[in-house]
Amino acid sequence: MKKSGKKFTAGILIGVLAASSPFSALSGTINVHAESITEDEPLTQEMPESNKGFRSSNANVDENKSAADSLKLAVAEAGKLEQQQKDYNCFTAESWERVQEALDEARAMLEKPELTQEEIDKAFLKLITACDLLEDSVQKVGLKTAIDGAKAILEDGAELSGYTPESIEAVKAALAEAEKIFADISADAQTVNQASRNLMDAVTNMKETKKPSKADLNRKISEAKAIKKGSYTDASFHALTVAIAEAEKVAADPNATQAAIDAQVNALKNAISNLKVEIPQPSKTALYAKIAQAKAIKIGNYTNASYSALTAAIAAAEKVAADPKVAQAAIDAQTAALAKAIQGLKIDADKEAAVQVKAATVTAKAANQASRYIKLSWKKVSGADGYVVMNKTGKGWKTIKTIKKNSSTSYVYKKAELGKKYTFAVKAYKKADGKTVYSKYKIVTIKAVPQSPTIKARELKGNIRVTWKKESSAVTGYRIYRKTGKKWSRIGDVNGKTTRFTDKKVKKGKTYTYKVRVYKKANGKNVYGKYSNEIKVKIKVK
Incomplete structure (x- = not known):
């Protein structure tokens, strides 16, 4: 980029600004563009005393970034301060007015299609200088954060249920006072900070209510529910299931006292210790069920041999079922034999087809x-x-x-x-x-009616001849019909031995349609068959 006049190093650059500076976010992010500026406009001589937080030309310089890129980054960072000012009014009106003016000018500068080095340097220097001179207003950001956090806690009903009513009321009171001070534009920093501390103290000092412990009860319920009926007596296992049900009611009760919880723990312990083992007796339940299943089967489509085998197995099973001294092994064997006989039933294909x-x-x-x-x-x-x-x-x-x-x-x-x-x-x-x-x-x-014939027709010497094949000798005759428009007219009958009809009442240039119907006289009445096909003939004009 060209520059006019004698050159000298201006030493315009951004280093790490003081930690208290509102523009400190630029530290380490804007690499200084140090260029030669004309001696005619020694900008470094016009820098205010407060800009000493900036480093001179010996600062970190990234020569790979253009001056325009540095200006763009400065505008972006200043834009963040602009949003903070809108949200929280962080800076004094006078100091922010200078920043706003420099920011607007820099933005307008970046809209130009072509920029000189001198223009960029001036806009860059003016913006960072104005930002460095910002003066803090009364800071309410911390108070706003505390207010938002307290509100979130109070809105969580499930969370609040674990704290004492007195400590919750203390938070509400501190929140109300904090919101009042936050809305007061005349509140000084000391008042704002104190309100923030009071609100945070109220939150951190919230006291939890002491709840009855159900841990032992839940463990004992799990232990009891894991026990299977097995060989325990019906009575003792039933007592355990009743105890489990009562314990689960107490475990689900949010208002249960510790005494009630402990009582259910003891009740479960007693029910478990009182479980009694039952001496097993031979069970015929499965055998009875299999007998009932087998007897419900009808011969139906099964082969005689396979069904006979099933009836024999049923008889043997009923004999075992009636024996009061039979062993479990014999019962199980007969149950298995019945199941095998049922599975061995074979379908008789002829019987199935007959069905x-x-x-x-x-x-x-x-x-x-x-x-x-x-x-x-x-x-x-x-x-x-x-x-x-x-x-x-x-x-x-x-x-x-x-x-x-x-x-x-x-x-x-x-x-x-x-x-x-x-x-x-x-x-x-x-x-x-x-x-x-x-x-x-x-x-x-x-x-039974005669079949309809298939007819043909053609012009013959100015007339129209209709012909067909002869039907059986049983027919009495044929009836001929004609139409020239939509209405059919009967034009003649011939006997059963005749296979043609000549229509002489025709005119040149007209079209005629014909069909024929067979009939048989029976008991003094004509029995008609269906109409034949229809055929059209046009008389030619010679």
């Missing part, structure tokens, strides 16, 4: 097929041996087919009469253990 078949329901579907056929279909029933197809007549149900394959799930009835209603049902069956079981079923009713 599934019996629970199933076969729902058949029926559909008309070509000629006089009705096709029945249903879903496969797992485990079934086959299916029975039944037809309901005036005399009841008649079996018309027994299917001996589980995989066959359809049947075609070929003796239907057109126009007649038929009711069918299908049930699955399974043979197991010499018996045949059947599933449930749902009936299906269907009317």
